[in-house]
Amino acid sequence: MIARRLGFEWAWMAAAAFAIGSAEPSRSATFMFTDQAAFEASASAIVSGVVFEEFAFTSANLGLATEVAVPPSTDSDLGPSLTLADSATGLGLDFQLTSQQAGASFIFDDAVGNPGFFQPNVLSVGRVNSFEDDDWEVAFSPGIRAFGFLLVNNDFNTMETVQVFGEGGLLLDTVVPPADSTGANFFVGITSTESILRIAFDEDIGGDDIGLSAFFFGAPEPGSAALLVSAGCALWLLLRRAWS
Numbered sequence: 211m212i213a214r215r216l217g218f219e220w221a222w223m224a225a226a227a228f229a230i231g232s233a234e235p236s237r238s239a240t241f242m243f244t245d246q247a248a249f250e251a252s253a254s255a256i257v258s259g260v261v262f263e264e265f266a267f268t269s270a271n272l273g274l275a276t277e278v279a280v281p282p283s284t285d286s287d288l289g290p291s292l293t294l295a296d297s298a299t300g301l302g303l304d305f306q307l308t309s310q311q312a313g314a315s316f317i318f319d320d321a322v323g324n325p326g327f328f329q330p331n332v333l334s335v336g337r338v339n340s341f342e343d344d345d346w347e348v349a350f351s352p353g354i355r356a357f358g359f360l361l362v363n364n365d366f367n368t369m370e371t372v373q374v375f376g377e378g379g380l381l382l383d384t385v386v387p388p389a390d391s392t393g394a395n396f397f398v399g400i401t402s403t404e405s406i407l408r409i410a411f412d413e414d415i416g417g418d419d420i421g422l423s424a425f426f427f428g429a430p431e432p433g434s435a436a437l438l439v440s441a442g443c444a445l446w447l448l449l450r451r452a453w454s
């Protein structure tokens with residue numbers, strides 16, 4: 211298993227090469243991106259005809275959660291778990307987001323801890339300055355090969371990880387986000403040659419508070435034939451370019 215930060219060209223080649231070998235579990239590979247175009251290129255090399263879908267953390271979208279009765283107003287406590295069914299969102303999958311810091315609810319557009327810090331359209335884990343170990347998980351049904359998210363105001367350190375889980379709770383890989391993943395709306399994307407069922411973000415216990423402003427999904431799950439054809443075509447195109 212490997213997890214690297216890759217550029218656009220290498221994303222295609224690596225994803226294609228490992229996808230070809232993905233019939234063997236030992237050849238599974240996970241890739242991390244901070245460039246959204248490279249993330250999409252990698253997913254496209256792994257999955258033929260992959261469709262990318264976005265879920266922004268707006269009031270209207272959060273109002274679609276099973277646990278949320280109406281679109282939330284600024285500074286709403288939405289509880290520790292948010293379930294977004296495909297029948298409600300129109301997306302190609304169900305997903306469930308859960309807080310992993312004990313006692314911390316998700317807060318929409320926190321206006322108490324630090325007004326304006328997490329607005330507009332940002333979901334934070336617990337209130338600013340109250341809950342600062344902002345761990346969260348998201349589970350997918352069905353599994354996907356590509357998942358991205360926009361982080362708001364995180365300060366990374368080497369203790370932070372993104373764990374990628376596959377079928378049966380198998381830990382596929384643990385990714386350490388890059389040190390420059392700070393500021394507003396920083397993109398982090400994960401692709402895998404194996405189906406991703408769950409992602410766990412272990413935030414550091416230090417005083418930084420993080421928010422989420424969007425999720426990105428690469429759906430749907432491919433058939434094995436489509437997977438191999440796509441990977442083979444991507445590799446062939448790269449080799450042709452190298453030979454010419």
Ligand SMILES: [Ca+2]
Nearest residue numbers: 365366414418
């Ligand atoms: Ca942090």
Ligand SMILES: [Ca+2]
Nearest residue numbers: 343345412413
């Ligand atoms: Ca943590």
Ligand SMILES: [Ca+2]
Nearest residue numbers: 342414416418
């Ligand atoms: Ca923190």
Ligand SMILES: [Ca+2]
Nearest residue numbers: 335336341419
């Ligand atoms: Ca927090």
